[in-house]
Amino acid sequence: MKFYIATDHAGLDLKEYTVELLKCKNHEVVDLGPFSKDRVDYPDYATKVCEAVLIDKNSFGILICGSGIGMSMAANRYSGIRAALCHDAYTASVARGHNDANVLCFGERIIGKGVAESIIDAWIAGCFEGGRHEGRVAKIEAINA
Numbered sequence: 001m002k003f004y005i006a007t008d009h010a011g012l013d014l015k016e017y018t019v020e021l022l023k024c025k026n027h028e029v030v031d032l033g034p035f036s037k038d039r040v041d042y043p044d045y046a047t048k049v050c051e052a053v054l055i056d057k058n059s060f061g062i063l064i065c066g067s068g069i070g071m072s073m074a075a076n077r078y079s080g081i082r083a084a085l086c087h088d089a090y091t092a093s094v095a096r097g098h099n100d101a102n103v104l105c106f107g108e109r110i111i112g113k114g115v116a117e118s119i120i121d122a123w124i125a126g127c128f129e130g131g132r133h134e135g136r137v138a139k140i141e142a143i144n145a
Contacts, residue, residue: 001027001028001059001060001124002027002028002029002030002056002058002059002060003022003027003028003029003030003059003060003061003062004030004032004048004049004052004053004056004059004060004061004062005018005019005022005029005030005031005032005049005061005062005063005064006031006032006033006034006045006046006048006049006061006062006063006064007033007034007042007045007063007064007065007071007108008034008040008041008042008045008064008065008066008070008071009034009036009037009038009039009040010065010066010108010109011064011065011066011107011108012034012036012037012108013108014064014106014108014111014113014116015031015064015108017113017116018062018064018116018120019031021116021117021120022120025120025124027124030052032045032048032049032052033045033048042063042065042070042071042074043070043074045063045071046063046070046071046074046075047074049061049062049063049075049103050075050078050081050083050103051078053081053102053103054078054080054081059102060102060103060104060123061075061081061083061102061103061104062103062104062105062120063075063083063103063104063105064105064106064107064108065105065107065108066107066108066109067107067109067110068085068086068087068105068106068107068110069085069107071083071085071105072084072085072103072105075103075105079141079144080141081102081103082095082099082100082101082102082103082137082140083101083102083103083104083105084099084101084103084104084105085105085106085107086104086105086106086119086123087106087110087111087115087119088115088118088119089118089119089121089122090122091119092104092119092120092122092123092126093122093123093125093126095123095126096122096123096126096127096128097126097127097128097129097133098129098133098136099133099136099137099140100128100133100137104119104120104123106119
C-alpha cells in the first residue's frame with residue numbers, strides 16, 4: 001500500500017514512529033511533513049495529504065495531530081475524502097470495511113505507539129465490503145452542503 005502522511009507539531013513523534021512502522025511492513029510512505037516541532041497549522045497539512053490522495057487514487061492518507069479531531073474535520077471538507085478518526089483497531093476496521101475510508105486520523109495525545117500499530121494493522125487488513133454499504137457511501141459522496 002502507498003500512504004501519504006502528515007501531522008502538525010503535536011503529532012510529530014507518532015508520525016515519525018508511524019513512518020518507520022509502515023516502511024518496516026514494506027509499504028510505500030510519502031512524508032509530507034512537518035519535520036520539526038515548530039508550531040504549524042493542521043489544516044495546511046491535511047490539505048497536502050488530501051490533495052495527494054485525490055490525485056493518487058490507489059493510495060491512502062494518514063493524518064495525526066494532538067487529538068486527531070482537527071485533522072479529521074479538515075480532511076472531510078474535501079469531496080472524495082472519507083477521513084476516519086480511529087482510536088482502536090475496531091474503529092479502523094469498520095472505517096475501511098463499512099465506510100470505504102481513505103484517510104486514517106488519530107491523535108498522539110490520545111493513543112500510544114502500541115495502539116497506533118494495532119490501528120494501522122487493522123486498516124491494512126481491511127477492505128471495503130461493498131454491498132449494503134455502497135449506497136451509504138454514495139450518499140456521503142453526494143452531500144454538497
